[in-house]
Amino acid sequence: MTDILENRCPGCFRENQGKPTCTYQDCGWTVGDQPDSPLYLPPGTLLGDDYVIGKVRGHGGFGITYRGWSKSIKTRIAIKEFLPDRFAGRTQGPEVNVHTKQKENFNYGLRKFQEEAENLAKFQQSPVIVTVLKHLAANGTGYMIMDFVDGVTLEEYLEEHGNKISWERAWAILSPVMDALREVHSVGLLHRDIAPDNIYITQNKSVKLLDFGSARRDTDAKTRNVNSTLKPGYAPEEQYRKKGEQGPWTDVYGLCATFYRCITGQLPLESIERFRRDNLQSPSSLGIKLPKDHEAALMKGLTVYAEDRWQSIDELQQALRKPEGAFFSWGRQTGSV
Template identity: 45%
Template sequence: MERIMSGYSLRLQEPPFALPFDTILHGRYRIGKVLGFGGFGITYMGEDLRDQRRVAVKEYFPGGFVSRHPGKLMVETTSGYRQFMRGKDNFLQEARIIYHCKNSHILKIFSLFEENGTAYYVMEYLQGSDLRELLKRNGGRLSWADFEPVVLQIMDALCEVHKEGIIHRDISPDNIYITEDRTAKLIDFGAARALSTEKSRSVILKKGYAPPEQYQSHGRQGPWTDIYALGGTMFRALTGEMPPESVERVRHDTLKRPETYGIGLPPSVSTAIMKALSLREEQRFQRVEAFRQALMKESIEDSAPTGRLKRAFGEALKRADGLFKKNQAVTLVGITGFYASQSFKLEQDVTVGRDPSVCGIIFPPDTP
């Protein structure tokens, strides 16, 4: 369908209340097809006529508050003018937050402006799919080898967000976008808020990903809030199962360690996820950097020969009930490294560990 308007042809879109094809915004952005629309806005494919590049354009269009006649540009408020204006301010605030976070793993914003009685922001055009769709295509879950790069990239993005004094508050598989070249991007900052905000925060929830403090308008929120949600996202992506809702866990905690789902996962990664999913915020990692270090450092140790030996040694200690007493017929034989082929008869009480001031046998030694 075409309609002649202001001397040029405008083809109507679906939905019909969307901007017509070939509309020019801000004097430089040509509107193309609708990429998606929801309760608060419409996203279009666009063309930046000045820089000759493809972009995506998001329009603030809250259903139930506004309307637009097919073929027209102006948005008309039908009800709740104050709510509409408040929402528009929040929409622009979301754009400003993303704009100021300069990181290759955060969606890039090029421009934001008001026009046609509403607001817009122009962002990079991404090709790929969100993590939720990627999981669907891969049988519901990913291996740690495949998922680890995504996690580290999103952690990099969150470090930048938190450095800017912002918490995202909506980390979940549908807000992590994986491009065709396997770059992970953190998107949708609609729930993001400043850490310094003292007044009550709106309650933003995604069951399974929202920690207990997010269910309270005056809950103590901070980086640890995003850390819980990232832990929940990791749990979902690796096990194929949604983590139990946090408020239900407060009553009766049924959360299981990820490796119990029969997946190949380093124990240190499982331990880090469980710590991130602690119900009490003070028991979680307080900074994303600490979460990342726990994954990286311990994963390296787990994969190294020393790490495997430490676990085997630990299992041997468990089988001996962890007690080596004098006069017991116990002999330890070193199988590798510094203690290779050496044997130790325990004729007195002995403690095994790293600290030479208190341990009779130093394990594992610092010497290669």
């Protein structure tokens, strides 16, 4: 590997002229660094014939995402590893060890992980959905090889901009997400986890939709652990029920909850807490300025009962026509772009 990456940091794969410490703040790799968890593959680990593992970028209950490098096309990539810590672990070396009596659940989740990769690969031409380049099996588990996206999550962007943004800017950021969801729904798929931490804003100001996570939610449903991965405030009531009927209206709720969070700086009240008495405040009652018809459309998308919501993203988009002054910029909201 030395000849391949001699001028690149083994943690983030940016050029560093062979320096012993990476100078990029979001990496900070130093010679001799060890992974923060025994679950993590160390930087420099080879995956198949083409891919090199770098530093961990994210870790959830069902998997680990690494920075990576493709030797064949000489570019940075993201590598997502299926490793549900309820079912498996890693004690020594790269091989994944499945826990006693969890083989069936692990294998079920692994199949769903592969199906997810295959489904996402259908959208390689989408400018918003992160491209899955390949799925491969190694180390007793599965991996998705994906385009590397450099930027910040919408959650981080909000934190950098005073915890909330104008309605016009929120619309400009989330309009591409609506386009992507319409495309996903057209082939019978759902996202089911729309939230600011799954929306990425890149350095070139484009918007990307991440982490469909269908393998995680399907496995949770099979193992009767339905609520473990839901995000309070963003999940509609049907996701809390084992037999709750989910459809495009489920993503409508998550998207409208994300709009609400962006413009008010607050999470909507948890959907299951709104059954008896719905105390969700409208944005205007919180002093937020937006067109009345847009507010009505947003609140309809946040209705507790699925049948009372917009039934499709297309319906929501028609109600949320482009407002005057909708724009997106990395700069702070000073009135200029």
